[in-house]
Amino acid sequence: MSPNRASSRLGLSTSEAARHLGVSLSTVRRWSDSGHLVGYRTPGGQRRFTVEQLDEFLASLSSSGERRRQSVA
Numbered sequence: 001m002s003p004n005r006a007s008s009r010l011g012l013s014t015s016e017a018a019r020h021l022g023v024s025l026s027t028v029r030r031w032s033d034s035g036h037l038v039g040y041r042t043p044g045g046q047r048r049f050t051v052e053q054l055d056e057f058l059a060s061l062s063s064s065g066e067r068r069r070q071s072v073a
Helices: 003-010 014-021 025-034 051-072
Strands: none
Touching: 014 025, 014 051
8 A cells, every 4th residue: 555545544644734734743743732733643642634624724723813803903
């Protein structure tokens, strides 16, 4: 099985999620630990995230930024 196929079946690793979001690996870990970014852990303890979860997280960041800007204006 190719690595891409395994990743799509299991979800994205933290490094793949960091690349998808355009942030550092430690930022993904920090967001995951604080509950801002919800994923799951494999039986081996590795974090995994679906692309859908990451895209929803990005959308929530941009929509909360819009609300914040509107409330300031």
